[in-house]
Amino acid sequence: MDRERIGFIGTGVMGSSMARNLMRAGYPVSVYTRTKKKAQALLDAGACWASSPAExxxxADVVISIVGYPKDVEEIYLGAAGVLSVKKGGAVIDMTTSSPALAKKIFxxxxxxxxxxxxxPVSGGDIGARDASLAIMVGGEKEAFERYRDIFAAVGKNVRYFGAAGxxxxxxxxxxxxxxxNMLGVAEAMAYAKKSxxxxxxxxQTIAAGAAGSWSLTNxxxxxxxxxxxxxxxxxxxxxxMRIAIESAEEMGLDLPGLKLSKKLYDELSVRGMDDCGTQAIFRWYTEK
Incomplete structure (x- = not known):
C-alpha cells in the first residue's frame, strides 16, 4: 500500500527524530526548516528539501509541523504564503505545543x-522522539484522527484522541x-540530598523506584x-x-499557584541567559546562589 507523502516542518531536537521515524516506517518525507543545514542529516538519509511551507x-498529502512558538505556527498555516494558502485536500497536523485558541482557528x-x-502536541522529549515512544494528545474530528492513526503510530506509543479542535x-x-x-520537587530533592x-x-536511584518516582526523576x-x-x-x-497554560487557566477562572511559582524560577534562569539549556537546569537555581 502506498504511504501518504509527508511534508515535515521543523527539524529541531524532536522534529528531526520524528521525521526520521516516519521515513523508517516507509513514508516519503519532504522537509522544510528555516536553516537548511539543520535538516542535512535527514536529506542525507533520503528526505527531499522544500524551500518554503507553501512549496x-x-x-504533500499530510503536512506535519513541530516548531517553537504559536507565532511560528500561525505564520506556517495562516500566513499569506503559508500552507493553507495552497493546500488542497489531505491534512495538516500541528504537533507544536501551542495555544488551544490557535488550534481552533487553524481548524x-x-x-x-x-x-x-x-x-x-507530544510529550516525551528527545528520548521519546528518538525511540518513537512519544505520548500524543489529539484534537480535531474523530474521523480524521482514525484516518491518520498509522502516522501517529510511527512516532508515538501512547496516542489518544480527546475531542474537538483545541x-x-x-x-x-x-x-x-x-x-x-514536579521539576521543582525533583530539583529540591536532589539539592537536599547533596546538602545532607x-x-x-x-x-x-532509590527514591525513583518508590512513590516519588516520575519520568523527570528517572531521566x-x-x-x-x-x-x-x-x-x-x-x-x-x-x-x-507555562505562559499559555497560565493565560488559559485565567480565562477559565482557575488559579494555579504551583505553576506560577515554577514559571517565576524559570524566568530567573532565563534572565541569567539559560534559555537554551534543558529544563533540568532548574537545579542551578538551588545550587548557584
Missing part, C-alpha cells in the same frame, strides 16, 4: 479549504502543569547531578508553554 504543501480555516486539521492542546497544558511543579552529604546518585535528575544542561526540551520553550 512543501503542494506535493476553521482548514475546514473552509476541505483540509483535515488536527492539533496533536482538545489536544488543552491536554498538553495539563501535562506541562504537572511537569512544572549523602550519595545523591544513590538517593536518586533528568541524573543529568542534574552530572551538571549536564543539554536540552531535551529548552527552557525558552517551557516558559512559552
Amino acid at each position: 512543501l504543501s503542494k506535493e 476553521a480555516a482548514a475546514k473552509e479549504k476541505g483540509v483535515d486539521a488536527l492539533d496533536a 482538545s489536544g492542546q488543552f491536554v498538553k497544558m495539563s501535562n506541562q502543569i504537572a511537569i512544572a511543579s 552529604g549523602l550519595d545523591a546518585e544513590a538517593v536518586q 533528568l535528575a541524573p543529568k542534574m547531578l552530572a551538571g549536564d544542561w543539554s536540552p531535551g526540551f529548552f527552557i525558552k520553550h517551557f516558559l512559552k508553554d
